[in-house]
Amino acid sequence: MKASLINTHIGSIAIDNEVIAQYAGAVAMECFGVVGMAGVNVKEGLARLLKRDNMTRGIQVIVLPGRKLRLIFHVIVAYGVSIMAVADNLIDNVKYKVEEFTGMEIEKIDIFVEGVRVID
Numbered sequence: 133m134k135a136s137l138i139n140t141h142i143g144s145i146a147i148d149n150e151v152i153a154q155y156a157g158a159v160a161m162e163c164f165g166v167v168g169m170a171g172v173n174v175k176e177g178l179a180r181l182l183k184r185d186n187m188t189r190g191i192q193v194i195v196l197p198g199r200k201l202r203l204i205f206h207v208i209v210a211y212g213v214s215i216m217a218v219a220d221n222l223i224d225n226v227k228y229k230v231e232e233f234t235g236m237e238i239e240k241i242d243i244f245v246e247g248v249r250v251i252d
Contacts, residue, residue, distance in 0.1 A: 153188040165218035170246035
């Protein structure tokens with residue numbers, strides 16, 4: 133279990149990286165143009181759309197010194213939307229909401245667009 137440890141005046145709080153990934157994934161899925169998270173098979177070079185219960189496989193959480201976070205997203209976007217607009221929206225929303233949720237600063241968010249899907 134990798135966890136972020138926050139010391140307070142009355143004790144310590146440990147937040148598992150999986151919890152941060154789940155929350156960040158839920159926030160990302162609320163963003164316009166994001167179809168889902170992508171599971172990347174490095175061996176075969178394939179990306180596939182993950183179901184909601186496996187969504188955290190498409191998100192990597194790295195805890196940096198000084199209680200800062202780095203988030204790496206592998207996403208699939210909707211066909212016909214501006215990738216820059218989707219990425220900017222995702223970064224803004226995730227940064228704000230995850231910082232509020234965890235009390236930790238996000239130093240960097242990387243987004244890898246692994247595919248495009250036509251949605252009805």
